[in-house]
Amino acid sequence: MTIVKRNFETLVAAAFLLLAVIVFAYAEGSFRFFGPLRRVISPNGDQKNDIAYFCFDNPEQSAVSGSIYSLLGAHVADFGPEQRAASPCPAATFNTTNFMTWDGKAIGTTVRSGVYIYKVRAEETNFTGSILVVR
Known part of the structure; x- marks a missing residue:
């Protein structure tokens, strides 16, 4: 018992x-991070799932930044908040217009297919996860 x-x-x-x-x-x-809108991207230029969108709510307008790493820990790319009137994040789900994007590129060249790690930093907190790139 x-x-x-x-x-x-x-x-x-x-x-x-x-x-x-x-x-x-x-x-x-x-700050609230909702993660990527889609976990799989195919950056082949067909305008379908070419970009990873990261949705968040940032009422205090804190500094936000993001990075992409390979599975081996090598730095691939950096990304930051976008300034656009229309947000790809569904307002009914996230109630936000704040987002960041990664176009699947490293220094202007599309990365190889595989799993990549994202790291988003805001308000002294790190949010991590994975994105699958399919070509």
């Missing part, structure tokens, strides 16, 4: 910790 009680208490503590993290992440006025 004590093992079941201990496991239940651990589960409850973990649930409260998760809830605290979610509340902190969605605190009013703080």
Whole structure:
């Protein structure tokens, strides 16, 4: 019985910790990163999935920057916020017009097919994930 009680208490503590993290992440006025609009891009110039869009909410107008790395950790490209009237991020889903883009290129040349790591930095926080480039 004590093992079941201990496991239940651990589960409850973990649930409260998760809830605290979610509340902190969605605190009013703080930066929120929604991730890439699509995780697969095909930068072949056909205007279909050529660009990776990274959507975020930035009510405090904090400095935001992003980088792309190979799986081996080599720096591939940098990207920053876009200044456009129309956002590719669906307003019904994200309620934001803030986004950054990566065109699948490194120094003007399209990268090879493969998995790449993105790193977005804002408000002393790093957000990481992966993007698949298919050619």
